[in-house]
Amino acid sequence: MAKIRDFDYEYFIGPQHPGATGNMSYHVWAEGDTIIKIEPNLGYLHRGFEKLTELRHWIKNFPLILRICVPEPDINEVLYAMAIEELNEIDVPERAQYIRIIVLELARLSAYLLYFGGVAGTIGLYTVPQWTIGDRDYILDLFEELTGGRVYHIYQTIGGVRRDIPEGFKERVLKTVDYLEKRLKDYDNLFFQHPIFEKRAKGIGIVDKDAALRFSVTGPNLRAAGVNYDVRKKEPYLIYDRFQFDVPDMYKDGDTYSRVMQRRYEFEESIKIIRQAAADMPEGPVNIKIRNPFEYRVKEGSVYVKLESSKGEYGFYVVSDGGVKPYRLHVRGPSFSHGLQLVRHIAKGTNIADISMILFSLDVCPPDAER
Amino acid sequence: MSILYFFLYLLLVTVIGLLYMGVARKVTAHIQNRYGPPIYQPILDVLKLFGKRHTVTHGVMHSLGPVIAYTGIASTLLFLPLGNHTPLLHFKGDLFVVLYLLVVGPLGMALGAGESSNPNATIAMARALSLMLGYEIIFFMATLPVFYHYHTASIYKVIQAQGVFPHWGAIIFPISFLAALFALQGMMGEKPFEIAIAPHEIASGPMVEYGGKYLGLLQLWHAVGIIVETGLLVDIFFGPQNIIWFFIGTFIVFYVVILVNAVMPRFRIEQAVRFYWGIPLLLAILGILQVYIWR
C-alpha cells in the first residue's frame, strides 16, 4: 500500500480484536485520534459456500446454506426454499407460511437483542449485553423446542417446514414475547435513554440519504437515513401483506444513534407481527410431499429472491439448469455493501474511539459478505 | 524493623485490595443477573500470572514499567495512614508527596507502554495522561479546603484534627467531597472514565503487550491503587480513627464507585476532560469559596 500521507499510526482492528464485528479486520491509518483512511480486509471466513452448494443435491443444501449467517440463520433457509418454490411454482401451504413468519420474526428479535448487546458493549456498557443475550436465550429455547437446535435449525424444506409446531407452542411464544416487551423498558432506562450513550452516538458515523443511495444501503440502516423502505412492505414475500405493522420513521439523521433507535422501535413491530401470526394461524398441512428428494429437479431458469433481514436486504441469485443440483447460487449479504465501501466512506474523519461503535451499529456481520 | 513492618503493611494492603477487586467483580455480576466468580478470584489470577513460565518483553523499559508503577504506588503507603496510627513517614506537606507519587504509576506505565511500540498502547497512554489533566486538578482543588481549614498539609495531622463524627471533612465541606468523588472515579479508571483501557477500541490499552509476571505486577498495582486512592479520600474526608473504620470507609467509597461503573458507558477522551472541566470544576471552586466565606 502506497504511503498516502504522513500519518501517526497505522494499525489493525481485528481479526483478533474485541472491537471487530466478528472475524474481519480493518487496516486503519490515523493521524492522532482521527482516522484518515480505512481499508477493510475480508476473507477470514470464506468457506466457498457457493462452490459447495453446486456439489450437493437441492435438498442436501438446507443443512449447509443456513450456516452462512450465524446471528440469524433462518433467513438463509427461507430464502433458499423461496427460490426453489418460485422456480418450480410451488404453492406453500398456509399454515407453513404462518410458521415461517413466526420463525423469521423470532430470529429477527434474537438478532436485534444481540445487536443491542454488541453496540452497548463497544461503549463499555457491559451490563446491557449481559441482559440482552440472557434474554435472547428464551428465544433460543423456543427454537430448540420447535426444531431441536438452538442456533442452527434446518427447519425449512421445499414447500413448507419440516414438522408442525408442538402443542402449546403458540402460548409459549406469546409469553416470551410479552416478557421481552416488558424488558424493553429496562433497556430503555439503562441504555437507549442513557445520556452518555446519546452523547456518544449522536452525530457519529452519519450515513445521510445521498450516501445511503450511493452505497446501496438497505434495511434498518437505510430507514435510519430517512428513506422509509422495507422489503416486507414494498415487495411482500411470504404473507407479510396480511399483517398490520408500521415501519418506524422517527429517526432520519442516519447517525449511529438513529440506527440503534430504529432497531429498537422495529423490535416492537416484530412483536406485533408475531402476535398477529400466532392469532391468525390456520390449521392444515405444513409441507408438501416430495417423492424422492435425491431425484428432485428444479426447472431451468434463474431467479433473484430477497427478503428483509435484521441487517438489511438479503438476496439469493439462484440459477438452475434443470438438474438435481443447483447450477449457481450467489448470496447477496447486506454486510457486503455495509461493511466495505460504506465503511471506507463514513469512517474517514471519525475518532478511533468511535470506529468500533460505528461498525457495530451498521451491523456488519462478515460471514454473509464472505460466505 | 520498620522495613519489616512496611512489608507486612504492603502485603495486607495488597491482599485486601485484591479482595476488593473480587468484590467488585461479584457485585457487577449481581447487577448483570449473574452469579459471578468467587471473591478470592483475583488472588488466583495473580498467582497464576506469576506462575507463567514464558513471557515476552520488549526491552528494559517495558519490563521496568510495571515495576516503577508498583513501587510508586507502594511508596505512597509510607505516607498514608490506615486509620489513626502514625505512618512510617510523615511531615508537614506529605499530601503533595502522595499526590506526586500517584502520578508515578501512570508515568511508569507510559514509559513501558511506549517501549512496546504497539499503537494501541501509545494511544492509550496519550488518553490516560490527558485524562489525568482532568481529574488531578479537581482532586487537588477539592482537598484544598480541608487542609486549609486544619492549617496543615499532612494527611496524618488532618486525620487527628478531624476527630469524631461531626467534624468530618465530608460534613464540613460537602461540595468539595462531591467534587473529590467525581475525581476519584477518573483516578480509579472506572467507567465512565475507562477510556484508557477500553478493550473494544484499543484492546485493553497500556496492558496490551504485557503478559505473565508483568501483568501480575500490574494487577497488584491496581489492587494497591484501589486502597490508596479510596483511602486518601477516606483519610481526608472521614478522618478514620482506627483501621476498621478506615477499611469500612474505603469499602463504602469503593462500592459507590463500582455501582456507578456498572451502569455507565465510557466517555470519549475529549468528552471526559470537558466533563471534568464542567460541573466537578465548578463544585471544586465552590468548595474553595466556601472555606473563604467560612473564615
Add this chain to the structure above:
Amino acid sequence: MLKNGVLKMKNEEQIKKDIETTFGELVKVHIKRRHRIKVDAPKNMTLPILAYLKQRGFHQFTLLTCVDWIKKGMFELVYNLYSLDYNVHVLVSTHINRENESMPTAINIYEMAFDYEREIHEMFGVEFEGHPRLGEFLLEDWKGMPPMRKDFDTRAYVEEKFNVKDLTKELFTRKEQPYRGPGSNG
C-alpha cells in the same frame, strides 16, 4: 407470486418500453415477474445500459454475479440494479468468452461495483479493464485456477492439499461399506 395480476405492472412495462426504444433490437428485455426485469445485452452495450438506468433512478447496485456456462464456453455477468422509486430490480445480463476476454469496469458508474468486481475477478478470473485494484480479496496467496470455475475440482484439491485422504475416501465409499450399527468397526 403473481397474485396481484398483471395490471399493476405499469412501472415494469414502462421501463421495458424505454429500454427497448433507447437501445434498439440488440437488447432483449423480459419481464420475469412483478418487480423483476431481465435485460439480455451484448457486451458493448452493457455499460451504456447501466449508465442509462442509473440516470433513470436505479441508484442501488444490489449485486454483480457471474455464472460459468462451461458447455457454451461463456461467462454470464449479471448486474442487479434496483430502484427505490420504481420498486423494480433490473438484472442486466451479458455474456463474455470464458478465456481471454475482459469486461470494462463499471466502477465509474456505480462505486459499489468496486468490491463485487474484485470478488468476481478472484473467484472466476474475469478481468475488468480499468479497475484500479484487482488483487487479493477473499483468498490469500491463492495459486492456480480460480475456485468458482466449474472445472475447478474442490474435492481433488482438498485431498491433495489438506492431507486428509483417509477421510475423504471414507466419505466417498460409504455405499460399499454399509453402517453396521454402533460398536462395530466396519
Add this chain to the structure above:
Amino acid sequence: MKLFNFSQSRSLWMMHFCTGCGAMEMPPTMTSRFDMERFGIIPMATPRQSDLLLITGYLTIKTLKRVVRAYEQMPTPRYVLGFGSCTINGGMYWDSYNVIKKLELYIPVDIYINGCMPRPEAIIDAFLKLREMIAKGEANAWKKYIENYEWYKKNQSEVFDVEKWSIKNEK
C-alpha cells in the same frame, strides 16, 4: 507447582478471537444465563494476556495464519480448545477448498468439543474437564508444540508459506 496448577485451573483467561461460527454460542456462555465467569474464565483482549485459545469452529487458511501467530504470542503454559466438528475433521466443510480439516496437524489441541455447534452446557463441561486436567498437570499440549516444533511447522508449510507469515519477518 501444585499451587500454580491449582490457580491456573481456576483462572483461565481465554482469548477474544472468534474464528468461526461457533463463536455464536460464546455470548450465551459468557453472559447471564450460563455465566462462565463463575469458573474464573473471562475473555481477554490480547494474546499476551490469555491462557486459553478457543478455536471456535472452522478455520480458513487465512485465519490459520493469524491463529498460529496469536498462539505463538501467548505465554506458556497455554491451552487450546477445539470447538465443534469443524476442528476435528472439517465438519460441514469437508470438501471446502479454503477450510483446514484437522486442527491437530497445525497446533496442538488439549480438548475437543464435538457438535455443530456445541451447546453452552457442552462448552462449560469442556471447561470443567480442562480445569481438572490442568489441576492434575495433564494438559500438556503446549509442550508438544515446543518439542515437535519442526513437525508442526512442516504441516503448516503445507497449507501456507510459513516463512512469509512468521513473526520474524515483520519489519
